[in-house]
Amino acid sequence: MNYFIQRDGQQYGPYSLADLQRYVASGEILVTDLATSEASAEAIPVSQIVGNLAVAVPAVHVRAEAPDFPNPPNLHWGLVLLFGVLSCGLFNIAWDLVQSVWLKKLQPTSKALYYYIVVAICMVGIFVTSFVSGMTHTSSALPAVLRLVGGIVALVGRFSFRASMEEYFNSVDPVGLSLSGVMTFFFGGIYFQYHINDIVRRKQQDLAFQIAG
8 A cells, every 4th residue: 555645735655654664764754744545535644654663863964965867858658659659660769869868968888879879870771772762763672781780789779778777777876776678678768768757756756855854
């Protein structure tokens, strides 16, 4: 069951029982704060939910300098999927570039951007060679070759993106990120966007509690 915290007219959450216990123990949630649950809209003190816990003594917090976090690509993963289908995959190529530019700012050692640039060049090459073949009424194997090369490089780019994401969000800014190889293979940028949105959501929740506290 998930719970929602009511404080100063604002609602925070949802939080599991384990989340509540952890935040109460760290002092970020007070036992006197009111909470509602998915099962009941009646607000009750947090103390009635978590029971008796050792609560941290309020102290003056010195905020550590957080890693620079550039604005991430802000689009629901469902829209990435929809636009990709409507554009026959062209939007996905563009969105891969947008995501990889953001990741390059976050993790300068990431090479995903270079792979996706190659993919975009291959797509332009496919369009140009197909257009020329159509205009001259000749056949060419070049579009098929470019399509094969672009597909292989796209897969390499996806797994490079995955490696850089896991490296950054498990070391520089540890959030315990683990990305599935199967989902990376089949869904690429759509799958990455889901996790980018989830990371942003979690950061916003943490920031809200810091401000409220």
